[in-house]
Amino acid sequence: MPIPEMALSSVKSLYWEEFPSMGSARVYCTPVLWAGRLYVLGGCSESGLPLDSAEMLDLESQRWCQLPPLPTARAGASAVAVGDQLMIMGGMDDQQSPLASVEVYHPDEGKWERKTGLGQPSMGITAVEKGKIRGSSF
Numbered sequence: 612m613p614i615p616e617m618a619l620s621s622v623k624s625l626y627w628e629e630f631p632s633m634g635s636a637r638v639y640c641t642p643v644l645w646a647g648r649l650y651v652l653g654g655c656s657e658s659g660l661p662l663d664s665a666e667m668l669d670l671e672s673q674r675w676c677q678l679p680p681l682p683t684a685r686a687g688a689s690a691v692a693v694g695d696q697l698m699i700m701g702g703m704d705d706q707q708s709p710l711a712s713v714e715v716y717h718p719d720e721g722k723w724e725r726k727t728g729l730g731q732p733s734m735g736i737t738a739v740e741k742g743k744i745r746g747s748s749f
Contacts, residue, residue: 631673635664638686641699645692647671650678650716652699653685660705661686665716682723683712691738695719698726701733709734 633651640654640662649668656662663685665678681699688702688710697716704710709732715724 630668631675633666633668633675634677635662635666637662637664640686641688641690641702643690643692643697645697650690650697652690653681653688653702655686660684661703678716679722682714682725683710685710685712687734689733689736689738698738700729700738701736703734708732 630649636657637651637654641652643650643652647670649670650665651668652665654662661684663680663683665681666675667678668675683702683704685699685702685704688699690697690699692698693715695718697718698713699716700713702710711728711730711732713726713728715726716722717724
């Protein structure tokens with residue numbers, strides 16, 4: 612059953628910090644920590660259907676705000692911060708079929724933009740910004 616809570620543990624401190632409840636209960640969502648904010652994208656509702664909702668928690672103020680809906684409802688997607696944008700890709704639709712869609716959120720404009728899709732529909736994938744793993748370049 613979906614729950615509206617989100618928690619984060621700092622690896623160095625080895626304790627959990629509980630955050631305020633989100634506006635929407637969800638499971639199989641995509642969290643991204645970026646620029647002092649926790650973004651929670653998509654996921655499945657209590658009825659098991661993929662969501663198009665997106666929320667952002669400002670870690671300093673501990674306040675959630677609703678973002679514009681994702682252009683494609685999805686669960687089990689991958690997301691990554693690239694420069695000053697947030698990209699979400701893949702996941703599954705309401706038929707539990709993998710998605711190829713890719714969308715980018717522009718926080719300065721407060722809107723989503725559809726991009727060219729993945730080469731093949733994918734779910735359960737991981738994305739990282741090039742050169743951002745432990746300071747290594749690849």
